[in-house]
Amino acid sequence: MRYKSTRNSELRQQASEVIVKGISEEGGLFLPESIPDISNTLDALAKLDYLSLAKRILSLYLSDFTEEEISHCVNAAYSGGKFEGDQPVTLKETGSSGAYMLELWHGPTCAFKDMALQLLPHLLTTALKKQNKAQKALILVATSGDTGKAALEGFKDVKDTEVIVFYPEDGVSPTQKLQMNTQEGNNVCVCAVKGNFDDTQTGIKTIFTDMEIKKLLDENGYFFSSANSINWGRLLPQIVYYIYSYLELYRTGKVKSFTDPVNFVVPTGNFGNILAAFFAKKMGLPVHKLICASNANNVLTDFISTGVYDKRREFYATASPSMDILISSNLERLIYMLSGEDSAVLSAWMNKLAEEGWYEVDGETMVRIKELFFGDFCSDEETTRVIQKTYHNYEYLPDTHTAVAIGVYDKYLEKTDDQIPTVIASTASPYKFARHVLGALTDDLPQDEFEIISRLEELTHEQPQKQIAALKGKKEHFDMVIEREEMPAFVKKQLAGMKGKA
Numbered sequence: 001m002r003y004k005s006t007r008n009s010e011l012r013q014q015a016s017e018v019i020v021k022g023i024s025e026e027g028g029l030f031l032p033e034s035i036p037d038i039s040n041t042l043d044a045l046a047k048l049d050y051l052s053l054a055k056r057i058l059s060l061y062l063s064d065f066t067e068e069e070i071s072h073c074v075n076a077a078y079s080g081g082k083f084e085g086d087q088p089v090t091l092k093e094t095g096s097s098g099a100y101m102l103e104l105w106h107g108p109t110c111a112f113k114d115m116a117l118q119l120l121p122h123l124l125t126t127a128l129k130k131q132n133k134a135q136k137a138l139i140l141v142a143t144s145g146d147t148g149k150a151a152l153e154g155f156k157d158v159k160d161t162e163v164i165v166f167y168p169e170d171g172v173s174p175t176q177k178l179q180m181n182t183q184e185g186n187n188v189c190v191c192a193v194k195g196n197f198d199d200t201q202t203g204i205k206t207i208f209t210d211m212e213i214k215k216l217l218d219e220n221g222y223f224f225s226s227a228n229s230i231n232w233g234r235l236l237p238q239i240v241y242y243i244y245s246y247l248e249l250y251r252t253g254k255v256k257s258f259t260d261p262v263n264f265v266v267p268t269g270n271f272g273n274i275l276a277a278f279f280a281k282k283m284g285l286p287v288h289k290l291i292c293a294s295n296a297n298n299v300l301t302d303f304i305s306t307g308v309y310d311k312r313r314e315f316y317a318t319a320s321p322s323m324d325i326l327i328s329s330n331l332e333r334l335i336y337m338l339s340g341e342d343s344a345v346l347s348a349w350m351n352k353l354a355e356e357g358w359y360e361v362d363g364e365t366m367v368r369i370k371e372l373f374f375g376d377f378c379s380d381e382e383t384t385r386v387i388q389k390t391y392h393n394y395e396y397l398p399d400t401h402t403a404v405a406i407g408v409y410d411k412y413l414e415k416t417d418d419q420i421p422t423v424i425a426s427t428a429s430p431y432k433f434a435r436h437v438l439g440a441l442t443d444d445l446p447q448d449e450f451e452i453i454s455r456l457e458e459l460t461h462e463q464p465q466k467q468i469a470a471l472k473g474k475k476e477h478f479d480m481v482i483e484r485e486e487m488p489a490f491v492k493k494q495l496a497g498m499k500g501k502a
Contacts, residue, residue: 001015001032001033001034001060001061001062001063002014002032002033003015003017003018003030003031003032003033003232004030004031004033005024005026005028005029005030005031005343006024006028006029006030006031006332006333006336006343006346007024007026007027007028007343007346007347007350008024008026008028008343009341009342009343011024012033013030014063014064015061015062015063015064015065015127015232016062016064016065016126016127016130016131017127017131018030018232018233019120019123019124019127019231019232019233020124020127020128020131020133020137020223020225021225022224022225022226022228022230022231022233023208023226023230023231027205027209027350028332028343028346028347029230029232029329029330029332029333029336030232031232031333031336031337032061032232035279035282035283036060036061036283037283037284038057038060038243038283038284038285039258039283039284039285040284042246042247042250042258042284042285043258045243045247046247046250046251048247049087050078050087050088050089050240050241050244051074051075051078051079053240053243053244053247054074054078054119054237054240055067055070055071055074057236057239057240057243058070058073058074058236058237058240061236062123062236064130065126065130069126072122072126073119073122073123073126074119076122077118077119077122077237078118078119082107082108082114082118083106083107083108083114084106085106087244088106088107088115088241089102089103089104089106089115089241089244089245090102090103090106091103091245091248091249091423092396093254094390094394094396099265099406099409099422099423099424100245100249100254100421100422100423100424101396101398101402101423101424101426102241102245102423102424102425102426103426104241104425104426104427105399105426105427105428105429107150108150108153108467109146109149109150109153109179109467110428110429110431110432110465110467110468111145111146111149111150111322111427111428111429111432112146112238112273112425112427112428113146113147113149113150113151114150114153114154115237115238115240115241116150116229116233116234116235116236116237116238117147117150117151117153117154117155117227117234118150118153118154119154119233119237120154120227120231120233120234120237121154121155121158121161123233124137124161124225124233125158125159125160125161127233128160133223134221135218135221135222135223136160136161136162136221136222136223137160137161137162137222137223137224137225138161138162138163138164138217138222138223138224138225138495138498139151139155139161139162139163139164139225139226139227140164140166140204140207140208140224140225140226140491141163141164141165141166141204141226141227141228142166142167142197142200142201142203142204142228143165143166143167143172143180143197143200144167144168144171144172144197144269144270144321144322144323144324144325145167145171145172145173145176145321145322145432146176146322146427146428146432147227147228147229148165148166148167148172148176148180148190149176149179149180149183151163151165151227152165152180152183152185152188152190153183154227155185155187155188155227156183156184156185156187156188157185157186157187158187161187162187162188162189162222162494162498163185163187163188163189163227164189164190164191164490164491164494165180165188165189165190165191166191166192166193166200166203166204166487167180167190167191167192167193167197167200168192168193168194168195168196168197168199168200168324169192169193169194169195169481170317171196171197171317171321171324172321172322173321173432173433173435173436174435174449175431175432175433175434175449175453175468175471176321176432177192178449178471178474178476179432179468179471180478181476181477181478181479182471182474182475182476182477183477183478184477189478189494190477190478190480191478191480191481191482191490192480192481192482193481193482193483193484193487194481194482194483194484195483195484196315196317196324196326197269197324197325198311198315198325198326198327199484200484200487201228201325201327201329202327202484203484203487203488204226204228204487206487206488207224207487207488207491208224208226210488213488213491213492213495216492216495217495220495220498222495222498228270228329229270229272229273229275229329229330230329230330234272235272235275235276235279235330238272238273238276239276239277239279239280239283242264242276242277242280242285242423243280243283243285245262245423246262246280246285246286246423249262249421249423254421255421258286259286260286260421261286261287261288261420262286262287262288262420262421262422262423263287263288263289263290263291263412263418263420263421263422263423264277264287264289264290264291264422264423264424264425265291265293265405265406265408265409265412265422265423265424265425266290266291266292266293266405266425267293267294267295267320267323267401267402267404267405267408267425267427268292268293268294268300268323268328269294269297269322269323269324269325269328270325270328270329270330271300271328271329271330271331271334272329272330273425273427274290274292275330275331275333275334277290277425278290278334278372281372288418288420289372289373289374289412289418289420290372290373290374291373291374291375291376291405291408291409291412291422292304292373292374292375292376292408293375293376293377293378293404293405293407293408293409294323294375294376294377294378294404294408295316295318295319295320295323295324295377295378295379295380295383295404296316296318296377296379296380297315297316297318297323297324297325297326298377299311299313299326299328300328300331300375301375301376301377303331303369303375304369304370304373304374304375305375307360307361307363307365307366307369308358308359308360309331309353309358309359309360309361310357310358311326311327311353311357311358312357312358313326318380318383318400319380319383319384319400319433319436320383320400320401320403320404320433322401322427322428323401323404327353332346332350334369335349335361335365335369338365338368338369339361339362339364339365345362349361374412374416376408376411376412377404377408378403378404378407378408382407383400383403383404383407383436383440384436384439384440385407385440386398386403386404386406386407386410387400387403387436387437387440387441388440388441390403390406391441391460397430397437397460397462398426398430398437399426399427399428399429399430399432399433399437400433400436400437401427401428401433402424402425402426402427402428405424405425405426405427406424409422409424429464429465429468430456430462431453431456431464431465431468432468434449434452434453434456434464435449435452437456438452438455438456438459441456441459441460442455442459450471450472453468453469
């Protein structure tokens, strides 16, 4: 299995190379040259537990990794009590319209990003050895909340890596901010940026292509890599849990045969999580519709409806901050695959987005998108009502992002009356967004974040995860706030401090 770039279809590189690089030199995103077909092996895959399934799926894509290397990476990521329960993920029936909640947040940072970011550090360090890299990796992360903490936790004290996380100062929840700023580890750094997530993401892309910084990296014995979902090593592990959820429905009799389809509903901002579901479908999993759930920053909803991607719109800070994104990086992979894998066409669209703030795909690509996807969004007011309804009617307490997905699924049902079994990606613990979740259930809202957590526990009898409860009184190690334009200088300063580590 070799990999090409969305902006250079002629490129062919090994899996270990693309995991180390993160992004192609011309700015494109890596994709496998072909998609493995698992449709005739679903019966055999249904007999596997999560870790065995992950090893099997990863082996289809990581052809230059040995079986022993893949096994080591998966075991190191998901074993040892890092995740609650017998399996890293949990599938729960809510009683709501044939919907099943795929809980992806039982890992160390209580968000779905753990599913990939507990694995990526092991994939990266293994890939470094295979590439005979004498340098260390400097991992740059732009986060809207969850990726940052998951990357910090995943890469904490991992040999030959340093991690710098940038997050929008007012664009994450208090709990997310506290999780990042209290992070321990000798190789981690956190910095807030004035602006929104798109500002931090754009800043990092600028740094990646800054030749002066690249020279400094080389002089200090480092190279850039990424833990965002632009890195194929981040996206690949996410494919596994969609396949697992379908097999779990089959094992429990909710799906009767391997020809019976399901729908997936995914709350998404950067388009990575739902793109993983698309890959599962491309691999032969019987998927009817991919339902893309957005908040008020509904650029993806409009794109799925019209084929026009237009970021020139008002940005909203919402109750679901991890989705407060107007530049959905992973969409590039989808439209490349659906538009004939023409890197020249794709590059023209991406250049137009960078220069003019919008682009429009051609008619054939638009038809393919509408066949595969349904898109809609929920306002904060609608999200609040969904939390109320879901808790009171089904005794299920969703976080704000999961509530967006539930609300969009309700809209999908109203428009289609589609009764196919549906899996909703539940992406975070409600306690990561306790202020908004409690505010949806009562007007009695304390000011202190930990009083809010305590009040939510009293009201719902749902215990907060021990990782969140342990944040109370924990020392904060990071308090830097900078302008977006200062991000390159900040990285240079950090590099100077790293000199001698290499």
